[in-house]
Amino acid sequence: MAVILSKKSPSAAEKDLNSIRKGRDLSFFDLVSIDQVTPEDLGLLYDVARRFREYKTYKFSFNKGSSQVNAFFEPSTRTSSSFDLAAKQLSMDTAGVSSNSSVEKGESYLDTVQTIDSYNVKTIVIRSKESGVPAVAARYTQASIINAGDGWHEHPTQALLDGLTMLDHCKSKDMKGRVVVIVGDIMHSRVFGSLVRLLKTLKAEVRISAPLTLIPEDVEKFGVKWYGKVEEALTGADVVYALRVQSERGANGFIPTLREYSKMFGISRKRLDLAKKDAILMHPGPVIRDIDVHSALAAVDEQSYILRQVENGMAVRKALLWLIVDRIDGKKKTFTRK
Amino acid sequence: MSTLLVAGGHVIDPKNGIDGVADVFVRDGKIAAVGKNLKEKADKKIDAKGLTVTPGLIDLHVHFREPGREDKETFETGSRSALAGGITAAVAMPNTSPIADNQTVVEFILKRSRDLGLINIYPTGAITKGQEGAMLSEINELKNSGAVAVTDDGHDVQKEGVLKRAMEYAKTCGILLMSHCETKDLTEDGVMHEGWISTQLGLPGSPALSEDMAVYKNILLAEKTGARLHLMHNSTAGAIRAIREAKKRGAKNVTAEVSVQHFALTDKECMGYNTNAKMYPPLRSQEHIDAIIAGIKDGTVDAFTTDHAPHIEPEKLKAFQDAAFGTVGLETSFAVMYTYLVKPKHISLKQGIEKMTSAPARIIGINKGHLSKGADADIAIFDTAKDWVVDEKKFFSKGKNSAFIGKKLRGKAVYTIVGGEVKYDRGTIIA
Numbered sequence: 001m002a003v004i005l006s007k008k009s010p011s012a013a014e015k016d017l018n019s020i021r022k023g024r025d026l027s028f029f030d031l032v033s034i035d036q037v038t039p040e041d042l043g044l045l046y047d048v049a050r051r052f053r054e055y056k057t058y059k060f061s062f063n064k065g066s067s068q069v070n071a072f073f074e075p076s077t078r079t080s081s082s083f084d085l086a087a088k089q090l091s092m093d094t095a096g097v098s099s100n101s102s103v104e105k106g107e108s109y110l111d112t113v114q115t116i117d118s119y120n121v122k123t124i125v126i127r128s129k130e131s132g133v134p135a136v137a138a139r140y141t142q143a144s145i146i147n148a149g150d151g152w153h154e155h156p157t158q159a160l161l162d163g164l165t166m167l168d169h170c171k172s173k174d175m176k177g178r179v180v181v182i183v184g185d186i187m188h189s190r191v192f193g194s195l196v197r198l199l200k201t202l203k204a205e206v207r208i209s210a211p212l213t214l215i216p217e218d219v220e221k222f223g224v225k226w227y228g229k230v231e232e233a234l235t236g237a238d239v240v241y242a243l244r245v246q247s248e249r250g251a252n253g254f255i256p257t258l259r260e261y262s263k264m265f266g267i268s269r270k271r272l273d274l275a276k277k278d279a280i281l282m283h284p285g286p287v288i289r290d291i292d293v294h295s296a297l298a299a300v301d302e303q304s305y306i307l308r309q310v311e312n313g314m315a316v317r318k319a320l321l322w323l324i325v326d327r328i329d330g331k332k333k334t335f336t337r338k
Numbered sequence: 339m340s341t342l343l344v345a346g347g348h349v350i351d352p353k354n355g356i357d358g359v360a361d362v363f364v365r366d367g368k369i370a371a372v373g374k375n376l377k378e379k380a381d382k383k384i385d386a387k388g389l390t391v392t393p394g395l396i397d398l399h400v401h402f403r404e405p406g407r408e409d410k411e412t413f414e415t416g417s418r419s420a421l422a423g424g425i426t427a428a429v430a431m432p433n434t435s436p437i438a439d440n441q442t443v444v445e446f447i448l449k450r451s452r453d454l455g456l457i458n459i460y461p462t463g464a465i466t467k468g469q470e471g472a473m474l475s476e477i478n479e480l481k482n483s484g485a486v487a488v489t490d491d492g493h494d495v496q497k498e499g500v501l502k503r504a505m506e507y508a509k510t511c512g513i514l515l516m517s518h519c520e521t522k523d524l525t526e527d528g529v530m531h532e533g534w535i536s537t538q539l540g541l542p543g544s545p546a547l548s549e550d551m552a553v554y555k556n557i558l559l560a561e562k563t564g565a566r567l568h569l570m571h572n573s574t575a576g577a578i579r580a581i582r583e584a585k586k587r588g589a590k591n592v593t594a595e596v597s598v599q600h601f602a603l604t605d606k607e608c609m610g611y612n613t614n615a616k617m618y619p620p621l622r623s624q625e626h627i628d629a630i631i632a633g634i635k636d637g638t639v640d641a642f643t644t645d646h647a648p649h650i651e652p653e654k655l656k657a658f659q660d661a662a663f664g665t666v667g668l669e670t671s672f673a674v675m676y677t678y679l680v681k682p683k684h685i686s687l688k689q690g691i692e693k694m695t696s697a698p699a700r701i702i703g704i705n706k707g708h709l710s711k712g713a714d715a716d717i718a719i720f721d722t723a724k725d726w727v728v729d730e731k732k733f734f735s736k737g738k739n740s741a742f743i744g745k746k747l748r749g750k751a752v753y754t755i756v757g758g759e760v761k762y763d764r765g766t767i768i769a
Contacts, residue, residue, distance in 0.1 A: 132658045136611050218534035
């Protein structure tokens with residue numbers, strides 16, 4: 001039997017985080033959809049994330065001895081590096097699987113994921129170009145599956161960090177009475193998929209604006225309202241959320257030119273001024289300057305929270321990984337092999 | 339001289355208007371008599387008391403995968419699967435490898451079917467060479483070698499000009515043309531019904547409009563050319579409306595089928611990325627099911643089929659977007675019809691049986707699907723009180739990809755008789 005050495009005594013920072021956590025656990029083992037996140041989960045995640053944010057890159061020993069594989073079957077910059085750093089700052093060992101992997105040699109996602117799972121890792125972070133890959137994988141792994149974006153479906157940690165950014169801005173525990181305007185390629189956006197579900201939980205009024213060619217069928221059932229004129233949507237908004245027009249998803253052909261799109265829906269200074277005075281501008285990145293968002297607004301404008309979103313992303317992912325890996329109640333997920 | 343007596347069952351023979359307790363006497367593979375308390379002595383007797391006796395079911399739409407994909411299904415495994423479902427005749431779709439766009443494949447199918455001696459298999463030929471939608475196949479050769487229809491099932495003929503000529507030519511040859519109705523430019527990369535469920539799952543949708551427009555196009559061309567057109571696997575409210583209107587206008591040359599899954603299951607089955615619920619046409623939303631059931635009740639829909647489409651497991655273990663289209667159905671079609679139409683009293687059992695026996699026989703012009711004296715003794719015997727849960731591991735088909743796995747159904751074949759010979763007896767194939 002392996003001898004497990006007792007952990008060294010917790011640092012002051014770790015004691016601080018534990019005092020914030022108050023012995024709480026998440027209701028879920030895998031995070032594949034934002035629908036799994038209860039209001040209690042959200043409260044816990046945000047309490048912990050806000051405190052992690054203060055400690056910046058401090059290395060916590062919470063998840064020492066646990067490993068994570070970042071399986072990015074589709075290219076990613078910010079999400080993959082953010083998940084990797086978050087794990088490392090919790091003292092996890094990480095390995096990466098890229099799109100140039102056995103899946104391309106013809107192995108099924110299921111076999112790849114079950115192989116990775118046999119390393120006895122605690123978390124597998126999955127990004128896939130097809131919708132549903134993380135949700136299906138989660139049934140067949142002992143490891144917790146974290147969806148880092150699947151097709152057009154969801155990107156739950158992006159919504160979590162966006163929610164934190166919005167709530168901090170509004171200094172409120174929900175978004176009741178607040179207007180969030182989402183502009184851009186709604187149809188092909190997993191960011192929208194998660195954000196719209198979270199904003200419903202947070203009770204925000206959600207307006208969407210884009211050409212109808214980029215609006216999916218029955219989208220109003222999410223409780224959102226479509227505006228053909230972006231100016232009307234923006235009037236009185238608290239949050240302006242721009243999405244990239246994603247050319248690599250075949251979105252081209254849905255609009256005549258990026259030029260015309262930018263003229264009709266791009267967020268310019270003049271358009272942003274239609275929103276409330278203290279409204280914030282958000283974007284999940286990567287920003288295509290002067291198409292989705294006017295260049296001058298992208299990074300430096302005081303209303304632009306785009307870089308703050310990235311910072312919150314680190315904090316939220318750290319909170320999620322700590323709470324998933326280091327469970328206090330000792331419960332384990334159930335799974336089968338296929 | 340061999341004889342068989344099916345005694346005391348509830349006989350439903352829609353074509354002859356029979357719906358009551360009777361005996362069926364078979365001599366030398368033919369129906370010799372149907373009546374109460376028949377006195378004939380028989381070599382073999384089946385006690386059908388409490389069971390339902392019908393003409394063997396006829397399925398107009400089956401993918402046997404042979405030749406080419408014998409890993410998915412063969413005529414042998416597909417025929418066994420059919421027998422277990424009470425099906426005694428099936429129409430084989432031509433999208434095999436090689437494609438049945440020439441008489442060689444058609445003759446091969448007929449020979450395989452004869453050699454096996456399990457069920458009656460009727461081949462179809464492709465409308466266009468390679469099912470590419472451009473050049474017509476040698477349709478007259480296909481007909482002469484034994485094809486009962488031509489169809490580009492799985493592809494559809496996209497070009498209106500080609501389709502018009504195909505109909506004119508099929509009419510010249512006196513052969514039925516069966517259309518898979520899909521407007522590819524609208525379907526694009528769609529993998530499920532476009533609607534609220536596809537939006538929630540983030541999956542590319544295939545709009546109902548894609549089918550509606552193709553059905554309208556086909557009907558207009560059939561009305562113009564006078565060709566015999568059979569519309570396959572209709573799944574939308576728009577398709578039903580178009581067919582109803584055409585029949586009302588007097589288009590006697592147009593018939594239509596519905597695959598049983600399309601009146602039973604909605605697109606909600608795709609939730610959780612269930613690839614067994616992925617098929618073309620896709621499972622649609624409730625309003626389409628309601629329209630189909632209305633179309634069944636008022637006679638717009640002529641026949642029920644399975645669109646039995648077996649696949650190997652790895653093709654369904656893929657991401658939903660990459661998984662193969664199709665569900666198996668031969669072993670569940672009667673039960674699905676009974677459970678979703680007869681049990682909730684949408685239609686009578688006799689009406690349901692009619693759409694699975696005499697109606698499909700009429701559509702392809704074969705003298706089957708009834709129990710008239712002298713007819714081929716193809717008979718199915720069902721237990722309509724039997725509740726069972728679909729377990730794919732028990733299928734005779736190689737394909738385990740059923741959209742009905744885990745569903746509780748009512749009604750099951752007990753015996754299946756082909757040409758007077760008992761080929762399926764309470765769970766066992768007799769070959």
